[in-house]
Structures are given as C-alpha cells and as structure tokens.
Amino acid sequence: MDTAEREHRRARAAELVDDLLERDVVAVAVTWVDHSGITRVKSVPVAGLPRAAADGLGASPVFDAFLLDDTIVAGRHAGGPVGDLRLHPDLDRLTVLAAQPGWAWAPADRYDRDGAPHPQDERGLARAVADRLAVHGYEVRAGFEVEWVVGAGGTDEFRPATTGPAYGHARQVELSDYTADLMSALADQDVEVLQFHPEYAPGQFELSTAPEDPVHAADTSVLVRETVRAITARHGMRASFSPKVTAEGVGNGGHLHLSLWRDGRNLFGGGDGWFGMTDEAEWFSGGVLARLPALCAIGAPSVAGYLRLVPRHWAAPYAVWGLENREAALRLVAGRDLEVRCFDLTANPYLAVAATMAAGLAGLVDRVRLPEPVGVDPADLPDGVRLPASLEEAVAAFEADEVLAEAFGAEFAATIADVRRGEIARFAGCSPEEVAALTRWRH
Structure with missing residues (x-):
C-alpha cells in the first residue's frame, strides 16, 4: 500500500465521520477471523477512523496461532511475541450496527508495517x-x-x-x-x-x-x-x-x-x-x-x-x-x-x-x-x-x-x-x- 492509497483512505474515512456521529456512533469495531474461526476485534473511536483507515490498527501476528480457547500454538511460522501487523478497515463494508447502538463495524485486511499484505491474511486469500x-x-x-x-x-x-x-x-x-x-x-x-x-x-x-x-x-x-x-x-x-x-x-x-x-x-x-x-x-x-x-x-x-x-x-x-x-x-x-x-x-x-x-x-x-x-x-x-x-x-x-x-x-x-x-x-x-x-x- 503506497502513500497515495493511504491518503485516499484517510480522506474517504474523514468524509464518513460526520455521518457516523449524526447516527450516534461512537466507535468502530474492526474485525478479522482467525485460523480457528474465532472473530477477533480491535476498535477505534469514530474520530480515529481516518487514522485507522490510512495507517491501520496495530495487532500482533500471534493471533495466527490462537486456538479456539485462546491457547497459543508454537507453530513453524506463527506463535511468537515478535512482530506487528496493521488492520485496515474496509470502508466499503462499513456498517452501522442496529443490534449494538453506538457501534459500527468493518472487516479488516491485514498488512505488515511496510504496507505489504500479510501472507496469512484470510480475507486477502479469498480475494x-x-x-x-x-x-x-x-x-x-x-x-x-x-x-x-x-x-x-x-x-x-x-x-x-x-x-x-x-x-x-x-x-x-x-x-x-x-x-x-x-x-x-x-x-x-x-x-x-x-x-x-x-x-x-x-x-x-x-x-x-x-x-x-x-x-x-x-x-x-x-x-x-x-x-x-x-x-x-x-x-x-x-x-x-x-x-x-x-x-x-x-x-x-x-x-x-x-x-x-x-x-x-x-x-x-x-x-x-x-x-x-x-x-x-x-x-x-x-x-x-x-x-x-x-x-x-x-x-x-x-x-x-x-x-x-x-x-x-x-x-x-x-x-x-x-x-x-x-x-x-x-x-x-x-x-x-x-x-x-x-x-x-x-x-x-x-x-x-x-x-x-x-x-x-x-x-x-x-x-x-x-x-x-x-x-x-x-x-x-x-x-x-x-x-x-x-x-x-x-x-x-x-x-x-x-x-x-x-x-x-x-x-x-x-x-x-x-x-x-x-x-x-x-x-x-x-x-x-x-x-x-x-x-x-x-x-
């Protein structure tokens, strides 16, 4: 993801903030589903959505090694404490949650800190x-x-x-x-x-x-x-x-x-x-x-x-x-x-x-x-x-x-x-x- 794309995402998210606030949304849940099928989440206040869209939210790659009961497997390519990923919300799927007043939701695409797609990003693989x-x-x-x-x-x-x-x-x-x-x-x-x-x-x-x-x-x-x-x-x-x-x-x-x-x-x-x-x-x-x-x-x-x-x-x-x-x-x-x-x-x-x-x-x-x-x-x-x-x-x-x-x-x-x-x-x-x-x- 290059600088131009980041700035495009930042600007687009900024355009959405006023509408979310008018609908009484205070935070956005940004989710991904791990390899065990558990939906994990990082959230951001509405005012922080442009930053999250451009720079992502930090998340450890250790989640690739989580079991359903939150046990962490020491795998061949995942499971250690080192490293960082960035969760970028897909603004095309941004949804105000009718069942959770005050919340919106967006699925995440996972990238590394340099902007390259994470090789174990489930959503990216489907795409x-x-x-x-x-x-x-x-x-x-x-x-x-x-x-x-x-x-x-x-x-x-x-x-x-x-x-x-x-x-x-x-x-x-x-x-x-x-x-x-x-x-x-x-x-x-x-x-x-x-x-x-x-x-x-x-x-x-x-x-x-x-x-x-x-x-x-x-x-x-x-x-x-x-x-x-x-x-x-x-x-x-x-x-x-x-x-x-x-x-x-x-x-x-x-x-x-x-x-x-x-x-x-x-x-x-x-x-x-x-x-x-x-x-x-x-x-x-x-x-x-x-x-x-x-x-x-x-x-x-x-x-x-x-x-x-x-x-x-x-x-x-x-x-x-x-x-x-x-x-x-x-x-x-x-x-x-x-x-x-x-x-x-x-x-x-x-x-x-x-x-x-x-x-x-x-x-x-x-x-x-x-x-x-x-x-x-x-x-x-x-x-x-x-x-x-x-x-x-x-x-x-x-x-x-x-x-x-x-x-x-x-x-x-x-x-x-x-x-x-x-x-x-x-x-x-x-x-x-x-x-x-x-x-x-x-x-």
Whole structure:
C-alpha cells in the first residue's frame, strides 16, 4: 500500500465521520477471523477512523496461532511475541450496527508495517483466489446458511430457550419478539435474507443470505453471526454456533452455496450436462468433490465438527454428490448452485470460500468429470465413501493436497496444519460430552 492509497483512505474515512456521529456512533469495531474461526476485534473511536483507515490498527501476528480457547500454538511460522501487523478497515463494508447502538463495524485486511499484505491474511486469500478465477474469465457468487441454537442465559449448560418443535411455528411464536428484532436488525444493516426458519435441534434456527461476491459473502456471514449474538444477548439468552452443542444433539451446520458465472450467465443452468449443468459447472463441481477430504480441514476445522459428521444426521458425511440430496456432501440445486453441506460454523468463512474456489478452479483447469450422482441416502450404499472421521484425518488430507498447498502458500498452509494439530492435542482424551461443553460458546 503506497502513500497515495493511504491518503485516499484517510480522506474517504474523514468524509464518513460526520455521518457516523449524526447516527450516534461512537466507535468502530474492526474485525478479522482467525485460523480457528474465532472473530477477533480491535476498535477505534469514530474520530480515529481516518487514522485507522490510512495507517491501520496495530495487532500482533500471534493471533495466527490462537486456538479456539485462546491457547497459543508454537507453530513453524506463527506463535511468537515478535512482530506487528496493521488492520485496515474496509470502508466499503462499513456498517452501522442496529443490534449494538453506538457501534459500527468493518472487516479488516491485514498488512505488515511496510504496507505489504500479510501472507496469512484470510480475507486477502479469498480475494486472491477470486482474482485467479477472474483471470480465467469466471466469477463466483456465494452465500452462507447460518445455523444456531438459542439457550437460556445465565448458565454454561445448554437449556433451549424455547420448547417449540422442530420446524414448528410454535418455536417462532414463543420467541416472536426476539426473531422480529433479529430480522429488523439485519434489514437495517442491508443484509438480504433469503429465508429464515426454526430448525431441527432444540432451540435451533437457520437463515440463508443472498448470493454475492465471495469475499463479501464471508463478510456477511461474520456480520450475521455477530448480529445474532448481539440480539440474543439483549434478550437475555445465549447463541451457540457450535457444530455439536450437546454430545447427543444434531448440531449446527454452516453450508456454503456457490454458483459459477461467465459473461453474466450462471453456468449451473442451461447446459447439456447433469441436470442442466454446463461442462464448466461440472468441472468446477468435480474439482470440489475431488478435494472434499482436504477441504474438511478448512470447512470443518474443529474436533467438535467430527462429532457432527456422522451418518443419518443430515450432516452430509459422505464424499458424494446428488440432486437435492441432503446427506451428500455436495448437493446440487438444479439451475442455481452447488451447496457444500459438510462445512460448519467453526470455519473461517474467508478460508472456506478461498479453499473451495481453489478446488473448483483446479477442476476447471483439469476438466474433472463428476461420477454418477447419488440419489439415495449414501449410508444405504455398501461402498459409500465417507469423509474424514476425525480432524486428524482431514489435516493429513490437507497437507497432501498440492492444489490447496499452492493456493495457501507454504507458510499459511503450515500454520493451518499447526493450529489444527494444536486443537487435536488440546482435546486428546476428552469425551464427546467434554468436547461439546468446551466448544459450545466459543464461536
């Protein structure tokens, strides 16, 4: 980032200050999501926003080595006390927070002190992979499904805050004021919600966001989760996004939807391939399918996630694809998009879109064909191909994958593996109940 760019950012931020003050904003939360999927923050008073936009906010690179419980791993390229980064808020995504009066929010891009992009900046990686697709003439649009459970406040144990049945309107009626406040806050923040409903597990809800640029889709996922958290707290309750809230429960997913576009046309429709796919949509999907075991280290990056990825729980633990098959890891929505169902919300959303796009791009380059679709519950097949049954298996697949290693770069990929192995060691010997309890409120 050169001097001219810094001064441009300073001037633009200065133009925003008066409007923020008129809207009673006193501070801006500048967030990034670490490799363990935890949203971290540095904040600045509104008057300091121009300085933050130009010069960044200081933050140690040690956060690249944080585990979900704030333990720091001594990794190969991260984990020490030396060094400094600068967090530069993206003013294009600056949002006044309806659920947190007095606050605005912006996602951060992380740079070193000399203005070079940090080699382990998650948001920057997502942008870089999207740019690589653009060089080939393609655009990806993405959106996330966000699932969470609402628990009664005042306890670390989970007690659902509603007794209404799965998918039941009674659950929504019982928490009508809460859900209305949530939908109102998201609308005020210009988040386009496609649909919202009670889900299967006790106290569980889900909402889906509209497709957008993949980096902004990840931004929106962060904004949605923090809005859910804030509204839930204001109603005296707690929100958990964990993939396994209780050891015996179903848990929360974090499904990623992607569509591939060229020249304004969605390539998942109007073709002569499977269910109307074009060749390019099939190649993209084939690339994702081929790398699902390695992608699990990114999209299902916690020990708790593998308590969720079990058969007959609609968690999609099989490395297969199918038309509207909700137990297949890849569900094709004909004419619209590809849903990656094995991911959960312990994932860093920027890494999830980056890794999945990299896999899809490799499929495009290599023209990877899809196998036959699966039109039944894969658990009923004698040769159903399971995804990794543990985080350790997923990490091994990630480290062996040359495409993802090239996309992440050696330093970034090594740190991802170090952090994942740190979590494996942290939970070694823990029972499923202990894993669920220790993960429940972290994300």
